[in-house]
Amino acid sequence: xxLDANVNFDQSAKANRTLQLKSTGTIxxxxxxxxxxxxxxxxxxxxVMSMLVAALVIGGIALSWALLGNLGGMVSxxxxxxxxxxxxxxxIMSMKLGLPVLLAIPMGGVGAVLASLVMLPVLRLKGxxxxxxxLAYANIFRILATEWTSMTGGxxxxxxxxxxxxMMGIDFSSKTGSYLIILTIxxxxxxxxxxxRRSHYGLALRAMHESEDAxxxxxxxxxxxxxxxxxVSAFMCGVxxxxxxxxxxxxxxxxxxxxxxxxxxxxxxxxxxYRTITGPIVGAVVVYLIDQxxxxxxxxxxxxxxxxxxxxxxxxxxxxGLLDLARKLIRRNHAAT
Amino acid sequence: MTELILQxxxxxxxxxxxxxxxxxxxxLVFGSMNVINLAxxxxxxxxxxxxxxxxxxxxWNPVFSIPVALVVVCLASVIVYSVVGRxxxxxxxxxxxxxxxxxxxxxxxxxxxxxxxxxxxxxxxxQEAFVVGPFYSMRSEVLFFAVSxxxxxxxxxxLSRSWYGRAVRAVSSNRDAAKLMGIDPRYTELVSFVVAxxxxxxxxxxxxxxxxxxxxxxxxxxxKAFIITVLAGIGSIPxxxxxxxLLGIAEALTVTLASSALQELSSMALFLLVLFIMPxxxxxxxxxxx
Numbered sequence: 001x002x003l004d005a006n007v008n009f010d011q012s013a014k015a016n017r018t019l020q021l022k023s024t025g026t027i028x029x030x031x032x033x034x035x036x037x038x039x040x041x042x043x044x045x046x047x048v049m050s051m052l053v054a055a056l057v058i059g060g061i062a063l064s065w066a067l068l069g070n071l072g073g074m075v076s077x078x079x080x081x082x083x084x085x086x087x088x089x090x091x092i093m094s095m096k097l098g099l100p101v102l103l104a105i106p107m108g109g110v111g112a113v114l115a116s117l118v119m120l121p122v123l124r125l126k127g128x129x130x131x132x133x134x135l136a137y138a139n140i141f142r143i144l145a146t147e148w149t150s151m152t153g154g155x156x157x158x159x160x161x162x163x164x165x166x167m168m169g170i171d172f173s174s175k176t177g178s179y180l181i182i183l184t185i186x187x188x189x190x191x192x193x194x195x196x197r198r199s200h201y202g203l204a205l206r207a208m209h210e211s212e213d214a215x216x217x218x219x220x221x222x223x224x225x226x227x228x229x230x231x232v233s234a235f236m237c238g239v240x241x242x243x244x245x246x247x248x249x250x251x252x253x254x255x256x257x258x259x260x261x262x263x264x265x266x267x268x269x270x271x272x273x274y275r276t277i278t279g280p281i282v283g284a285v286v287v288y289l290i291d292q293x294x295x296x297x298x299x300x301x302x303x304x305x306x307x308x309x310x311x312x313x314x315x316x317x318x319x320x321g322l323l324d325l326a327r328k329l330i331r332r333n334h335a336a337t
Numbered sequence: 338m339t340e341l342i343l344q345x346x347x348x349x350x351x352x353x354x355x356x357x358x359x360x361x362x363x364x365l366v367f368g369s370m371n372v373i374n375l376a377x378x379x380x381x382x383x384x385x386x387x388x389x390x391x392x393x394x395x396x397w398n399p400v401f402s403i404p405v406a407l408v409v410v411c412l413a414s415v416i417v418y419s420v421v422g423r424x425x426x427x428x429x430x431x432x433x434x435x436x437x438x439x440x441x442x443x444x445x446x447x448x449x450x451x452x453x454x455x456x457x458x459x460x461x462x463x464q465e466a467f468v469v470g471p472f473y474s475m476r477s478e479v480l481f482f483a484v485s486x487x488x489x490x491x492x493x494x495x496l497s498r499s500w501y502g503r504a505v506r507a508v509s510s511n512r513d514a515a516k517l518m519g520i521d522p523r524y525t526e527l528v529s530f531v532v533a534x535x536x537x538x539x540x541x542x543x544x545x546x547x548x549x550x551x552x553x554x555x556x557x558x559x560x561k562a563f564i565i566t567v568l569a570g571i572g573s574i575p576x577x578x579x580x581x582x583l584l585g586i587a588e589a590l591t592v593t594l595a596s597s598a599l600q601e602l603s604s605m606a607l608f609l610l611v612l613f614i615m616p617x618x619x620x621x622x623x624x625x626x627x
Contacts (some may be wrong), residue, residue, distance in 0.1 A: 075430050077437065121613050127429045128373040132563050133612055136605040139560075143602045259556065263441055270434065301453070305445035311438030315431050316423050 034183060039176045049175035051292060052285070053247065056182040059284035060240030062265035063189050064233045066274040071197065071205040072229035073212075075127075077262055078134030079237050081141045082112040084256035086238025087245035088145060088152055091161045094246070101162050105242040112238020113231050115141065123226050142257035157252030164246050178247050185243060186281060189236050193277050196232070201225060264288065267307045270314045273321020283321070340471065341593055347472040349589035353582030354485035355547070358540040359558055360565035360577050361492060362533035367566060369509045369529040371429070372421055375436040377537060378558030379443035380417075384410045384541025385550045386447055389456050392545075398460055399546050406538045413443075414534030418527055440555060448552040457549040481543035488539055492532070493574045505529050557601075564608040583607075 042048040061079055068074050089111025094104040115137075122133045145152045152158065163173035164181060171177050196202050208215045208222050216222050241261075245251050264287065265280070272283020287307070295303040318325040363377045384406040391402035417439055424431045458464065463477035496502035504525045507515040512522050544550060544558075561584065568580035584604055591603040 069430075073430075075433055125612065128367075128433055128563075129567070129612065131433055132373070132560065133609065135560060136564075136608050139601060140605050143598070147598060266434065266437070299449065302445040302449040305442055305449065308438045308441030308443075308445065312420060312435055312442065315435040315438065316420060319424075319427065319431055 031187075035180070039179065043176045046175045049179055051289060053175065053178050053182055054292075055285045055288040056179070056186050056281075057240055057244050057247075058264050058268055058288050059281040060182070060186050060189065060243075061237055061261055062268040062272075062280035062284045063186065063193065063277070064236035064240070065265050066269040066280040067193055067196075067236065068229055068233040069269070070275050071202065072226045072233070073209055074226065074230070075131045076134050076233075077131050078136075078138035079233075079265065080257045080259060080261040081115060081134070081138035082234045082237035083241035083244075083261045084138075084145065084253070085115040085141055086112040086241035087251055087256045088158075089238070090242030091158050091245045091251055092151060094162045095158065101165055101246050104162075105239055105246065108242025108245070109235040109239035112234040112241070115238075116230050116234035119230065120227055123223055123230065138257060138262075142253050145253040145257065152251075152253070155253060157250060157255075159250055161245055161249045161251060163249060173247075182240075182243055182247075185239060189239075190277050190281065192232075197277070201228070205229070263304060263307060264291070267311045267314075270311060270319070271322055273323045275320055276323065279321050279323055282323075342590070344472060345589040345593040346586055348474065348478075349586030350582055351474055351478040351482045351585070352589065353578070353585030354482035355540060355543045356561060356565055356585055357489060357578045357581035358485045358536055358543065360562040360569070360581055361489065361574070362536035362540070363559070363562040364566045364569070364577055365492075365505075365529050365536070366533050369505050370421075370526050371509075372432045373436070373563065374417060374421075374533070375433060375559055376417055376440040376443055376555075377436075377533070377562060378560070379440045379447070379555035380410050380413055380534065380537040381541040381544060381558050382447060382550060382552070382555040383413060383443060384538045385545040386451050386456075386541075388542045388545040389451070389458075389550070392458060392460065398462065399458055399542055403538060403542055406542060407535060410538045410541070411531050411534035414530045414537065415527065418530035422523065422526070440559065444552055444555050447555070451552070453552060455549050455551045456545075458546055460546075463546050475547055477543075477546040481539075481546060484539060484543065488536065489574060489578055492536070495532070496574070501525065501528050561604065564604055567608060568611050 038052070039049075042052070061083060064082070065076060065079050068076055086108035090101075090104040090108030093099045093107050094101050099107065119134060119137050122130055122137075125133055146155050148154075164178060165172055170180070172181055197205075204215060204220045204222075205225055208220065208225065212222050241256070245256075265284065268284035268287045269280040270283075271287050272279030272281070274280060287310070291303060291307060295306045299305065314321070359378070359381055362380075363374060366372060366374050366377070387406040387409055388399035388402040391397050391405065392399045417436065420439065421432050421435060424435065458477070463475065463480075465476045467474050467476045467479050469479075494502075496506060504515065504520045505528060507518065507520055508522045508525045515525075516522060565577060565580045565584055568583065569576035584607065587603050587607055588600050591600050
């Protein structure tokens with residue numbers, strides 16, 4: 001019996017290793033495809049590239065939203081706050097202080113973190129209270145951006161925000177260059193998310209998901225951990241917003257704090273599966289491209305209606321995402337054969 | 338100056354009546370099912386747009402749109418209930434995302450049907466000045482303040498005296514015990530959604546009669562209703578009325594004393610202040626009467 005178990009263990013370990021090798025291979029192949037393949041194939045087509053950049057921006061927000069939802073167990077309707085604050089911080093730092101753009105972008109993340117520090121008291125609240133309190137903050141920041149005219153240019157907005165720089169012979173302000181930057185940002189976030197999830201913080205956070213009270217009893221400071229997740233999520237979203245500001249070179253309060261930065265990422269994250277790391281990113285690319293290429297062509301104004309339908313359908317039929325649904329179907333097929 | 342402030346207090350009071358009507362629908366569903374219906378503001382807006390259609394197409398006073406609006410909005414509310422009722426796991430988080438999605442659908446449907454233009458009533462009868470002593474307001478504001486008070490008293494009576502109202506309260510305080518007493522919780526939840534739809538209908542017609550509407554205000558209405566619910570604390574109808582008046586007055590004073598741009602800021606600040614200082618709301622602890 002014992003021997004048997006050992007053999008089994010050995011086999012499964014071997015299977016695991018080959019699986020790991022296989023998945024490393026897939027990851028490398030995927031990286032080559034997205035870093036070299038996509039620019040080589042579509043590089044000349046500015047339209048496609050700009051779509052991809054916009055989709056990855058949504059992916060960055062969706063990932064930060066999903067991190068808070070998955071690890072922190074909090075639904076936020078206020079991520080537009082981090083996006084907008086990050087965008088404004090970075091734009092103002094590069095314009096008024098002359099900070100280089102590549103330094104200003106992380107500072108945008110820091111700005112969003114500072115904004116989230118103001119929100120920390122919200123962590124005492126649960127469920128709908130948290131979700132709507134954070135929405136209240138997003139509105140406050142939007143009003144501040146509109147009223148603080150000397151700093152933000154008011155409702156007229158900020159024009160000619162510095163572009164992404166030219167380096168090592170690559171013009172990063174071009175569509176392809178911008179694509180490479182936002183791709184790198186999103187992949188770094190995904191890697192960081194992976195590391196957090198694998199660390200003991202991740203273990204504690206997952207345990208909190210099962211029962212917060214039980215986790216507190218064994219000595220985990222759950223409020224602190226949730227606070228950290230809020231900060232990390234804010235940073236990611238702020239950096240994404242900062243990148244976007246330098247990419248489009250223009251900001252106004254209604255754009256920077258738009259409800260769109262809440263709706264599409266939530267749809268994307270739910271669609272791809274917000275409990276996974278790749279789900280929100282893949283979901284963002286798929287949902288955004290389908291929305292822009294198909295739905296917008298059919299219904300020019302009000303095409304978000306379809307996104308709403310998608311969201312409702314996902315929550316009712318498969319709240320853990322389409323990938324999960326597919327996995328379930330495959331498993332069922334396997335079981336049948 | 339005193340005159341201005343008094344006028345602001347009066348306008349805030351009238352505005353508060355309508356706010357209370359919007360908030361009660363949200364609070365009722367929250368109380369009975371522990372679900373925040375993030376599409377509630379859109380239901381109110383739907384009713385307002387039906388009032389607009391009745392006025393602009395038939396030339397009738399918006400008040401006469403109430404029967405049609407009642408049917409449509411209650412139907413929409415029942416649809417929301419039937420979708421929310423299908424959630425099996427993680428109801429708290431999933432119902433939030435779900436009703437948010439329904440809100441997005443309704444906003445865009447309104448945008449598709451009625452376009453993005455800002456609308457307001459053309460009825461001169463409703464817009465005529467109504468003077469009480471030193472105070473000025475539109476006739477519509479006073480009319481719908483009275484309607485709100487009647488509806489609120491009616492709701493209070495329904496919840497505290499009628500069989501269904503008491504069933505709703507029983508389910509909200511202990512679902513299992515209510516089941517044992519022979520109450521079908523799903524049916525009472527459905528009833529509470531229908532009543533929320535009725536409240537939303539009147540609130541919407543009121544909104545169109547005294548104010549301006551555009552497709553994107555639905556979300557703002559939901560947030561305001563939620564703010565009032567939090568201010569009031571769960572389960573207190575007089576509390577909702579007082580909190581709504583408080584919010585109306587705070588907004589009116591901000592507009593009079595500072596600027597109209599800061600109106601929204603004042604309500605948000607009030608909301609956060611109460612959340613942090615008194616998480617149970619102003620009347621949450623003692624006023625649990627329904």
